[in-house]
Amino acid sequence: MARLDLVVCLSVDLIKLAIPSSLKYRDLVLRVVAAAAKLVGQKPGRPSRVDREFDDQVISAVGEAFNNAVLHSYRGRVAGDIEIEIETAAESIAVRLIDSGDAFDWTEVPEPNLDDLPESGLGVFIMRSFMDQVTYRAGDRNVLSMRKNYVQPTVTESASRPS
């Protein structure tokens, strides 16, 4: 009888950070996220991928999320930590920002009218535009979850054609 061996690789690595709620740690957070994003879509034994659109979009979204967490969650109270969990898989990255401050109901943030050249209120729009999934759960611990799938850049016909 024929036998089908199905091997499914579900390897996910979890990176955890606890960051004081201050914008001075923004750069540190984004450097870690950038390094984690670089791991996604990488083929074993191959050189690091050079396309950076995926990394740039993840960094942009997490930067806005961190700004919001710092500026809104602990406003007017003793600042606590922002926990950041980064899950890297072969073809996706998930990032969670967890705080114990005030809930920031960003679902109430209206979609910006870009024709008006707005000077603020763009952070949530950037997060939603650059990530495939963004959810927020308010509670004792507020959890903002974002996920993005990596899509290999398409090789153009002229580039793939043998010369």
Add this chain to the structure above:
Amino acid sequence: MKVTRQDSEAETVLRIEGSLDALSTVDLRPVMDQLFTDKRRQVTLDLSALRLIDSSGVGAIVSLYKRLRQDGGTLKLQGLRDQPMAIFKLLRLDRVFSL
């Protein structure tokens, strides 16, 4: 973030290096205000060494653009690339600035 200003007869060039974000934008605002004190109306932002920008940084640049336009001046951007370019395109600012 590091900003350097260079004046010529025709224009002022502000070169912004590093990261323009919620933390560093606070330092850029007084530099922008000084342009109006000095009546500099033709301004170019050299963004070739800008590594990262967030919505706060974009807000500061759009604010400068609006103020200059109101005063009959112009704002040009040059050297935009990588993550900052992705943000400007997402926010459809390529309709406002020649990128």
